[in-house]
Amino acid sequence: MLLVAVVLPWSTLSLPGLFEGPLNSPGTLQLLAICLVFAGLALGYDLLFGRAGLLSFGHALYVAAGAYGVDILVSHYGWQLWTAAAVTVPAAAVLAALLGSVALRTSGIAFSMVTLAFAQVGHIVINRDPGGLTGGEEGLPLSSAGLPAMFTGVVNTVNLYWLALAFLTVVVLVVHAIDRAPLGRTLTGLRDDERRIAVLGLSPYRLKLLAFVLAGTLAGLGGVIYALVVGGASPHIASSELTLSLIVMAVLGGAGTRWGAVVGGFLYAYLDQRLARLGGSLPGPFGEPLFVLGTLFILAVYFAPGGLASLGSRLEPLRRALRPRRPGDGHPAPVTDAV
Template identity: 60%
Template sequence: MTVTHLPAPDDTAAPPPPDSGRSGPRWRPYAVPVLVLVVLALLPYSALEIPVLFDGRLNSPGSLQLIALCLVFAGLALGYDLMFGRTGLLSFGHSLYIAGGAYGTQLAMTELGLGLLPAALLTLVLGTLAAVVLGAISLRTLALGGIGFAMVTLAFAQAGAIWIERNPGGLTGGEEGLPLHTAGVPEAFVGVANTVNVYWLALAYLTAVAAVVWSATARPVGKVWQALRDNEQRIAVLGRDPFRHKLGAFVLASALALLGGIVHLLVTAGATPHSSTPEFTLTLLVMVVLGGAGTRWGPVVGGVLFTYLDQRLASWGIGSEPMLILGTLFVLAVYVAPGGLTSIRLHRARRSAARADSRKQEHR
């Protein structure tokens, strides 16, 4: 299914290349991302206590574990937005690749006796090839119109979830999932004492996804994706191949999901069957819409906020059904800011610019 008319303001796009001709210092578009990265990288060295928000110090294993999980989901949401918000492809099968990254790496270590790095590389290669095949099949249904693409991706994800739940040959662990095969993982990523290393790995994953997505969307191919989302016929008239560009976005997003599944395996110390379900993809969709689809920071904000609340609401004693509360908050947020939470800042900036222009005209 191709989604149209998604909000993607130009000022939320990835930073332009140095020769773009924009006014202001060349480093300005990169200032905020670099500052955020530095703060997050130094976080494990902070013994600051923030009551209510965190149970212990920021550098405690529990706090770092929570923040690492938020960073992983921020990266997963940002990768999903490459396909949904940037290209306009609504997929319900993204969880298939996240689970593929986790289960594939785990099985490569346990069944093939590989170490973490070879197992991860093998999973990425095979998973990306599978994404090419399944993506090509799914995208062919767009010619039929309607919601064919979404339904085909949903069918693939459902098939994967059923296979994992049935636990063929005892490979997947069924409903219990699989604990991390620590024998194949470097000691630096095993145990509570090494939580800080897992945190840095999660931060590295989010940084890599942001670099790939923001760089790709700033290039000509990113403009083609945006045009495909807004008006596919115009791209065809200009001689571009819509299918090839959509497949490229699909495969790139799937590869980032595979990598995210591997990191999620290490952060949570296991592969869970829930990560293979269409509901898991729906959670990513909610994160993207909550923060702002097709924007630079929206998926990151939505991913961090949703994951944090999902993990903390029960501990606050607000309710026994955190998803019900999250759903209510999501509806309220979409009602107040239909373009996502990051659109609030954009609207304020535009109003300020409009006032400044009106004052200049009055003085003239």
Template identity: 50%
Template sequence: MTEHGMRGQGLSGQRRLIIKIAAGGALVALLALLPLLNISIPGVFPGPTYTPGTLQLLAYAMLIAALALSYHLLFGLAGMLSFGHALFFAAGAYGLGIVLRRFSPDWLSPGATFLVAVVITVVLGFVLAAVVGSLSLRVTGISFAMVTLAFAQAGSVVVRRNPEGLTGGEEGLSLDVTNVPSFFVGVLNTRNLYWLALGVLVVVYLVVLWVERSRAGHVVAATRENDLRVRVIGIRPYGVRLLVFSIAGALAALAGAAFLLLQSGVSPRVATPDFTLTLLVIVVLGGVGLRWGAVLGAVVYTLLDQRLTALAGSDLIAGLPDVLRIPLSQPLFLLGTLFILVVLFLPGGLAGLAKLGEHRTPRGPRRARTIAAEGTTR
């Protein structure tokens, strides 16, 4: 941008924006067409793109991407290191599951009931996040991380305890399809669920974009760099942080609700703190602070996880001596190691790697954030 003259900048900026929107639109259109195409990428997808297996995997990756985007609002935009974000995803998945089981009024058609249930679930995610946030945000930095972790753990405990048979305990909760539109039910409709996941991802992306561009987004980004500067202009960072935290919670709940439909059920695994750690890994892997970094990270992580799991069960691995077999048969060990290497040697993540060729350095804003973090943690 800077190499352009002052006169050309407005025009060029506008042109860039148009190109960006066009490219984004084209990408979404391509993704939307994928179920109608027959593309095979051996080693990445389990089968051609029109098969339910591949569509399921891609839809899963897109929902994780939506979730990672909502986490990006917290960690990337606001610099809030939350270890409890899985709680809201679980709230979305379990919330919709429970509402669909318990909420079935006569005066509403099944389709309307379904829509109302989804709305209730997302509102629930927002309210839960507002409550958790209002407490957790009383502390900042590392304490905040620990406190959100504690809440997530509490959520996980509740889910496993199966209060009044609501959550199904260790077994998890299966989807009650009574009021679910039939085009979202069954393996034959995986294609529709794929489109639903794509829709959720686009919606979440747009909301995240909107929040980032809004006044609250600017303020909360400023609080990341310098708490004091924001206080000086008379805004309490607490309020905007809470707002962003709650919106992120609602978006996570939306992704969770779609996840329930895609998987026709939900297991307590999504409520565990480990699941949030996975999210953190995804966001950092993709590149902190970048929207498409979160999306990229989610897709890469999901595909890697899937492929590594397949690899772990293969004969190739089984034939190796223990020293190699044991680590290679543990996808999480490999992903964790990869993550450590990225943190140590690739601070900009995968997106930073791509940017490295394009621009000069991806490290500027990260540096500033690190120092700001130091300021708030000591």
């Protein structure tokens, strides 16, 4: 899949209906870049939700920290992009460590509420425009003065696309490395039965905090990339609605699976943008992207509890039945159990 993404900018193919203009036009590339960023953000969130079983309602805060952090340093203080990013991402990590260490003293629904409340503070502060820093409800456009020439101008949209793809690759590498490492198994063990992990002599609190900080760092990085791709930051990315949509993405795709959240994030972001553009031409509530996505999501919870990733494994018996039988193919292949 990533391979397709790599060759895509050289394609002049037109897919009418799916995209306006050929694949390598700036408009399409920007749309795709946003989809890639959300794919990465969703997978980063799934490290918390699908793997560690932490239902955080405040992930938007760290995305916003990354986006506003870099935006403010570049646009108000005239920093160079790379220096600003190098400061912002660790700052998001520190923020996640501080707030996570408080929030993780609670568990279950209370944890969800505390993270929601912390993020709400971020949303409120950004909306109030303290000291004229955040631009309030209008948002803060990213000043191009501090940006390298390669990221400015419409002709360079392809570079933003590369950047978004690089971000997604980083998230995929990190999360998949964790999946393979003992840490990944410990985290899923934590999700399934916290006492068992505690019996092994590991501290559930520290493990959860580690996952929280890692996810927060990836979110901060994603925020930086997002600000570059869309050319600024707006209060929407700090809202609880953004976190809710990350949850929707992870669940739609298949929480806790290798590629589920990536696919879910990409599709969600694509539909969100396309539906918004088509909005006027669709009848009634179907003109509202959130109506369509929310309804899809509810249907997915009922009819595809493992998300899109589980549909593949559900079709597996059918595929096996159709496959010609080879000697030694006697017992069925294990069906991956999507959670």
